[in-house]
Amino acid sequence: MAILSKEEARKILEKVLSFSKADGCEVNLNGSDGGNIRYARNSVSTSGEDSNISLAVQSYYGKKAGSATINEFDDASLEKVVRRAEELAKLAPENPEFMEPLGPQTYGPSKTWSEATAKITPDYRAQAAANSIGPASAKDITAAGFLEDNRGFTAMMNSKGLFAYNQSTNVDFTVTMRTNDGTGSGWVTRNFNDVSKLDTAEASKVAIDKALMSRNAKAIEPGKYTVILEPAAAGDLIGLMLFGMNARQADEGRSYLSKKGGGTKLNEKIVDERVNIYTDPQHDDVPASPWMPNGLARKKMDLIRGGVVKNLIYDRYWASQKNVEAVPLPGNRIMEGGSASLEDMIKDTKKGILVTRFWYIRAVDPQTLLYTGLTRDGTFYIENGVIKHPIKNFRFNESPVIMLNNLETLGKQVRVGGGGGPGGGGSSLIPYMKIRDFTFTSLSDAV
Amino acid sequence: MKRRDFIQLAGMGAGAMMLPMPAFSRTVDPAEMLVPLMDVKQKKALADVALNTARSLGATYADVRIGRYLNQFVATREKKVQGITNTESFGTGVRVIVNGTWGFGASNEVTPDGIKKATERAVAIAKANSKFQKEPVKLATTPSYGEVSWKTPIQKNGFEVSIKDKVDLLLNANAKAMEKGASFVNSLLFLVNEQKYFASTEGSYIDQDIHRTWPNFSVSMVDRQSGQFKNRSAFSAPVGMGYEYLDGKAEDKIQGPGGIILYNKSYDIVEDAAMAAEQAKQMIAAKSVEPGKYDLVLEPSHMWLTIHESVGHPTELDRVLGYEANYAGTSFLTLDKWQSKNFKFGSKIVNFMADKTQVGSLGAVGFDDEGVKCKSWELIKDGVLVNYQAIRDQVNIIGQKESHGCCYSQSWSDVQFQRMANVSLQAGREQVTPEQMISGVDKGIYIVKDGSFSIDQQRYNFQFGGVLFFEIKNGKIAGMLKDVAYQANTQEFWNSCAQICDERDYRLNGAFNDGKGQPSQSNAVSHGSATTRFNGVNVINTGRTI
Numbered sequence: 006m007a008i009l010s011k012e013e014a015r016k017i018l019e020k021v022l023s024f025s026k027a028d029g030c031e032v033n034l035n036g037s038d039g040g041n042i043r044y045a046r047n048s049v050s051t052s053g054e055d056s057n058i059s060l061a062v063q064s065y066y067g068k069k070a071g072s073a074t075i076n077e078f079d080d081a082s083l084e085k086v087v088r089r090a091e092e093l094a095k096l097a098p099e100n101p102e103f104m105e106p107l108g109p110q111t112y113g114p115s116k117t118w119s120e121a122t123a124k125i126t127p128d129y130r131a132q133a134a135a136n137s138i139g140p141a142s143a144k145d146i147t148a149a150g151f152l153e154d155n156r157g158f159t160a161m162m163n164s165k166g167l168f169a170y171n172q173s174t175n176v177d178f179t180v181t182m183r184t185n186d187g188t189g190s191g192w193v194t195r196n197f198n199d200v201s202k203l204d205t206a207e208a209s210k211v212a213i214d215k216a217l218m219s220r221n222a223k224a225i226e227p228g229k230y231t232v233i234l235e236p237a238a239a240g241d242l243i244g245l246m247l248f249g250m251n252a253r254q255a256d257e258g259r260s261y262l263s264k265k266g267g268g269t270k271l272n273e274k275i276v277d278e279r280v281n282i283y284t285d286p287q288h289d290d291v292p293a294s295p296w297m298p299n300g301l302a303r304k305k306m307d308l309i310r311g312g313v314v315k316n317l318i319y320d321r322y323w324a325s326q327k328n329v330e331a332v333p334l335p336g337n338r339i340m341e342g343g344s345a346s347l348e349d350m351i352k353d354t355k356k357g358i359l360v361t362r363f364w365y366i367r368a369v370d371p372q373t374l375l376y377t378g379l380t381r382d383g384t385f386y387i388e389n390g391v392i393k394h395p396i397k398n399f400r401f402n403e404s405p406v407i408m409l410n411n412l413e414t415l416g417k418q419v420r421v422g423g424g425g426g427p428g429g430g431g432s433s434l435i436p437y438m439k440i441r442d443f444t445f446t447s448l449s450d451a452v
Numbered sequence: 453m454k455r456r457d458f459i460q461l462a463g464m465g466a467g468a469m470m471l472p473m474p475a476f477s478r479t480v481d482p483a484e485m486l487v488p489l490m491d492v493k494q495k496k497a498l499a500d501v502a503l504n505t506a507r508s509l510g511a512t513y514a515d516v517r518i519g520r521y522l523n524q525f526v527a528t529r530e531k532k533v534q535g536i537t538n539t540e541s542f543g544t545g546v547r548v549i550v551n552g553t554w555g556f557g558a559s560n561e562v563t564p565d566g567i568k569k570a571t572e573r574a575v576a577i578a579k580a581n582s583k584f585q586k587e588p589v590k591l592a593t594t595p596s597y598g599e600v601s602w603k604t605p606i607q608k609n610g611f612e613v614s615i616k617d618k619v620d621l622l623l624n625a626n627a628k629a630m631e632k633g634a635s636f637v638n639s640l641l642f643l644v645n646e647q648k649y650f651a652s653t654e655g656s657y658i659d660q661d662i663h664r665t666w667p668n669f670s671v672s673m674v675d676r677q678s679g680q681f682k683n684r685s686a687f688s689a690p691v692g693m694g695y696e697y698l699d700g701k702a703e704d705k706i707q708g709p710g711g712i713i714l715y716n717k718s719y720d721i722v723e724d725a726a727m728a729a730e731q732a733k734q735m736i737a738a739k740s741v742e743p744g745k746y747d748l749v750l751e752p753s754h755m756w757l758t759i760h761e762s763v764g765h766p767t768e769l770d771r772v773l774g775y776e777a778n779y780a781g782t783s784f785l786t787l788d789k790w791q792s793k794n795f796k797f798g799s800k801i802v803n804f805m806a807d808k809t810q811v812g813s814l815g816a817v818g819f820d821d822e823g824v825k826c827k828s829w830e831l832i833k834d835g836v837l838v839n840y841q842a843i844r845d846q847v848n849i850i851g852q853k854e855s856h857g858c859c860y861s862q863s864w865s866d867v868q869f870q871r872m873a874n875v876s877l878q879a880g881r882e883q884v885t886p887e888q889m890i891s892g893v894d895k896g897i898y899i900v901k902d903g904s905f906s907i908d909q910q911r912y913n914f915q916f917g918g919v920l921f922f923e924i925k926n927g928k929i930a931g932m933l934k935d936v937a938y939q940a941n942t943q944e945f946w947n948s949c950a951q952i953c954d955e956r957d958y959r960l961n962g963a964f965n966d967g968k969g970q971p972s973q974s975n976a977v978s979h980g981s982a983t984t985r986f987n988g989v990n991v992i993n994t995g996r997t998i
Contacts, residue, residue, distance in 0.1 A: 043970050045775045049584040051867060052577060053556060072537075073480075076560070093481060098533045098619065127580065135584075149777035151970040181778040192778075257636060258674035258681055261998060265679030275998075364781075367906045369917060369937060372681060373996040377906045377915050377937070400906070400913055400939065406998045446992055447939045449913035450784070 007036040007056045008123075008158055011170045017060070017078060018162035024087040027064035027094060029164040031106045033298065034060045037157030042130040045149040047138050052130065064090040068103040071096065102322045106163035107300045116292035117173030119199035123156040125176070129200075130154075137180050137209040146216055148209065150180030154200065161300055171294045176200045177422050180209055181382060182216040183452075189395075190452050191215025192362055192382035194237055196422025196432055198292060215361060215383035222395040224448055225386060231357035232443040233350050233387070236419040238360045238380075240435035245366070246374060246405040247282065247308060247338055252317035256327070261374040261406060262314065271314050276409035278312040284335035290420055291432040293336025301333040308335065312409075342436025343415040350416050350439055352390040357439070359385040359392065363401070374404045379449055398452075399445035413439040480540045485522050485611050485645075489542060490562075492649070492659050496599070499651035501564045502546045505571040507653060511548040511578075513591060514571070515652040515822060518544050518562060519864035522645040524611060528622045529638045530630060536615055543864040546571045550578035552588025554845075556867040590848045592855045594824050596655030602818025604663040605811060606694025610643040613695050621698065622669075625725035629671045632729035635681075639669035639725070642690075642964065644976075648821070656823040664814055664976055665697050666690035666964055667721050673732035682735040682934075684728040685919055687753055687901060688719045689961040690976065692814045709886055709898055710922045710929045714753065716959050717812060731920060738932035741921070743993045747896035747950075748938060748986045749889055754918050755877070756961035756979035757902035762942040763804055764875040764979065766911035767831050769842040773849065780968045781909030784942070785837055790850070795837045798946030803878040804832040806841050808857055813874045813978035814962045815858075821868040824857035831875065835947070843870045862973040869973075872966060876980035880952030886983040889951055896924035897936060897991065902961070904937060915939045917994070935995035945986060953982035 009017070014034055021032045036058035043051045063072040064087065071093025075086040133152050141148035158172040178195045191212040195203055246261075254260040255269040262270045285305040286293040295303050299321070307315040316332055324331040351359065361383035369375040380398045387393065416437030490498075499516045506514030521541040527534040543560035544567050555578025557570035622639040629637040644664040651657045667688050674681040691697050700720025708714045713727060750758065766783040770776055789795035808815050808826035819825055822844055830838050844855040861868035890898060904917030921933040940948075962978035 041971060043778075045777060046587070046773070048586045049581050050775060051554070051556070052581060053867070055558075055865070089481065097536065100534070101532055102534070131580070131584070147774060147777070149774060151778055153971065179778055183774070183777060183782075257672075258676055258679075259636070259672050259683075263674075263679065263681070265677075267676045364909055365906045367904055369904045369915075369994045370935075370996065371683070373998045375994055375996050377904065379906070379908045379913065381909055398908065398913075400908075400915060402915075402937075402992065402994065404996055404998055407996065447913060447915075447990075449908045450941070451781075451908035451910035451912050 007038045007058045008156060008172065009036060014158065014160035014170055015168060018160060018168070020080065021060065021062060021083050021087060022162060022164060024084045025064060025164060027091050028066050029106060030087070031063045031163035032060065032161060034160045035157065037155055039153065039155040040125060040127065040130060041151065041153040042134050043151045044134045044138060047142050047147055049134055052127070060086065062086050062090040064094045065103065066094055068099045068101060069094050069097045070100060070103050104321045104325065106165045107167050108165045109167050110169065110296065110300055110302045112169060112295040112302050113287050113304065115171050115295050116287060116289065117171065117198055117294060119174045122154055122174035122176050122198065122200040125154045125200060133205040136206040140206065140209055141182055141213060144213055144217070145185045146182050146213055147185060148180055148182055150178070152176070152178045152205070159294065159298070163300070167300050169296045169300055171296065173294060174198055176203055178203060178205060178208060180212050182209070182212040184216050184220055188452060189216040189220035190382045191219060194422060196420060218385070219383050219395040222384070222397045224397045227399060227445045227447050229442040229444055231354060231413065231439065231441045233347070233354065233357060233359045233437060233439050235361050236421050236435040236437060237362045239438050240421040240433050241363050241366055242376060242405040242408060243340060243435060244338065244433060245376060247335070249374060250308065250317050252319045253323040255317055261372060262317065269317065271317055273314060274312045275314055275406055276309065276312045277412040279412060279415060280309055280312050280409050281341040282309040283307045283339055284337055285339060286336050288337060288339055288434070291337040291339065291434050297333040301331055303333050303336050336431065338433040340435050342418040345414055345416040347416060347437050350414055350437060351387055351392060353414070354387045354439065355389060357387045358396065359387055369402060374406050375402060376404065377402045379451070398449040400447045400449060401444060402446045403444045408440050408443065411441045411443070413441050480538050482524065482538045482611070482615060485538060485540065489520055495649040495659070496651065496657055498544070498562065498564065498567055499649065499657065501567045502544070502571045503651060503653050505568050506546065506548045506575065509572065509575040511550050511575060513549040513653055514546065515650065516544060516546045517821060517861070517864050518649040520647040521863055522611065524643040526615065526618045526622060526641040528619065528626060530626055530636065531623065533619055541863060544570060545861065545864040545867070546574045547867060548574045548578055549589050550575055551582035551585070553578045553582035553585045554589060555581065558865040589845050592844045592847045592853055594654065594844065594855060597658065597823070597825065598655065599657045601659040603661040604692055604816065606663050606696065608695035610663070610665055610695040611645060621721065625669060625721045628722050629725040629729045632726050633733060634671045634729040635674040636672040637669060637725065642666040650819065650821065650823050652823050654823070658819045658823060660818055662817060663694050664690065664692055664964065665695060667698060667719060669721070669725055669728070671725060671728035671732050673729070673736055675736050680736050682732050684732040684735065685901060686721065686728070687715055687724050688721065689753065690814060690964045691812055692816045692978070693812050708751065709890055712900060712920065714751070734932050735934060738934040740995050741933045741936045741991060741993050743991055745988045746991045747893045748989045749886070749893060749896055749898040749924065749983060750986065751886070751898065751900045751983050752959040752981045753901045753961045754899045755981040755984060757905050758916055759875060759877055759979040759981060760963065760977070761905060761907045762911060762914055762945065763832070764872045764977070766942070767840050767875070768870060768872060769840040769846050769850065770870045772840060776968065779970050784910045784912050790837050790840065793836070796835055796947065797832050797837045797943060798835045799949045800835050801880060801952055802832055802835045802946050802949050804875055805829065805878060806831050806856065806858070806873040806875050808873045810874055810978070810980070813960055814964070814976035815874040815978055820857045820859040821861050822859040824855045824859065826857045829856055841870065841873055846870060860975055862975065866973050869969060871968065871975040872977045874978045874980070877952065877984065879955040879958045879982045882954065884951060884953045886953055886957060889953060889983060889985055890924055890929065891927040893924045893985065894926055897933060898922040898924055898929065912941055913939070914942065935993045936991060937994050938989050938991050940989055945989065948986045948988060949984060950987045951985040953984070955982070957982035
């Protein structure tokens, strides 16, 4: 029941709209089937499956809107949910920022569905976990991992004639491998729409090798270092920078993209000119839903080109205030890379640090986008083109804006996850990158 | 802690779709929330369906939770109401042990048939997973309590207060902040009611009605000329109380050092919003801190988060054992340190209690989500690690016979597991006020309210910011500072704890949304302390130019 076809969804949505007596009405219909398996101490700890489908109705009178949701689909229930939304709308205070629904939109094709992922079974999950646990225990290592998969659909229709439908799948896998003497730890992440690209044994080997390599780390002094960031590490910080590209916040003067004296940094260079970041819902490696939950079409669009801010995100209300087109929240992020492999980048480094991932990243100052966090699960010292030894983890205090101004080299791109679900996923394609003067402020004893 | 959800909520545009709602929630009319769905008799009959089905399918233990979870959010900015959302989630979760292995199933069909199917799924999962089981579950015994009930001792049910009154209160607070020159203000009221019925094959039938309330705002001051902006958050606490928390009684107001007003068991949001606008202006004009070693005087609305991250989390036994290694992390408080009975976690004056009963706290319930009567217990005694936080299937690992009663699930649709109890620093034994404490500091910083926070996966190295920072020079407050964060090692930090104010200054604060587990679940937890002094802590300057 949870996955309805386009035509099945259309029929239900048309029926719901036929009951509407308000000035207007918009209906969202979402469903998903998901499953997961979790293991720790080399043993499965929990696993489960869930299935959900729900219909949300928003009715409005002028600028008064009310919403109601339901998970039953007989005619009487559908009419009841519309009536309830209408009653709530009549009772609601006026919202001066309410925007009437969008009219019909044109959407590009969707590439977010994979049949293989949709067919994942509990047996597949158990085997995926076993393929990760087996090699770990053979090497005196303890595995703790999580695999989560999802197939779902989203559909919407409104009284202005808009209809949208998308279906998507997603699988996300992470595992932490810890040596049994407690001195080494490695980690890996994999994220795909198509599970046939996932090999938990291959991924687990990467984490096992990192755990073995990171044993008995040495402490080096905190300070400014050249770093090679793996895509998972860089992607976390860059994701936070892109998440902050909201036009209203910038116009209001409370964003890193606000300008001294007023105005925003739109069309200004904020990072190194080799930084090019865009969104493209039809990208083969990181496909995203071609529309946002409010029906706005997502298109290929530059966020940063040649280091210059090319677009800020405008919701429909703010766009109407500023007389510009609304700009949808990107469903994915693609940062252009180079041709260098990780090995090439290490070879070209006289003195530096290789970072597997960052952990517990939190904002310190929203004005400068300063973040703090720590390295984790594989941090290595590089000297004269080779990895010399593992080092103890560091705390950093750094802004992604400063980091991307201190860019040295871009390497090959890798897909990194950002959760999935029926929205089409929030994945990114991020290159390995070498950064100079990255600021580490203290040492951590954590392994 | 997962805070981004709530930041998005505070700055949201419109619509219920964006709100963080429990699984399977539906939007309801506020009037519907006051109508009970089922009486205790009906719940008991349904619970028995699960227990009997589980027994007949070979389960050696089963528990069932029938839960109705109600949430209300009212969000405003300046003069506008941005969203009013009422949600209800109703369903049943069944947990079983078969072949020494846990299994869990849930359903939003709260009928004999729906519950029977959920129980069958739980048994099937337990059987499938038992093939991989290496450590069969051993449950600590717990008494059978028969048919009992417990309620949060509230004076006013927030769900009975009209939406109009709530909107008026928030808009009034916004107006006061704007009058005082704020550039922007977002305010929010968040109410929770968990109506939970628990039953187990051991003979307990427990009906509980739990309330939580959280008013919050963020006042922003923008100085266009200099391009600077600062946000001052509310000095409220999320509480395990009813709407009486918003009464703002005179006896609950505290005149703090530096001319600030702090709040204890009730809160005046209008007064605080006005004060926030004044202070946000001062925050912009404040002097940037000189990095170095300072004696820190930490106020309770700041302390709670440092306690949460550096004491609450590392004393959770599931982290110590490695169950959270791939997500929340492990702990530096390994079993050998506890077994040694002399691991010096902190200085002699440092005493921490874990507690699930404290009145007004977020963690207070009569019984936990596996039917264990709640209590309080020592974690750190005279500076030494003496215990962990553990539940029924864990206490045998630390040689104890009784669960600590801190098992929790965020919803009927999620499996219950060990969650943090309220973990609080006990007030000092000597009579000291915050002013007296400050008078003894030569070079220090007085920090008010929680800000930025980050800690490593084993809880050694942390960094905390704050909201208001006052420089202390020769025993006196010498103006406001900015760009302050302190970094320390947990054990060194708690061993530098030099003085704790007495019971008169003890207050609770906390969080609605502590995250743990995969898939992640939220837990609400409070932490109490009095104002506390730490000597020679490393302070960094976080100012940057981009």
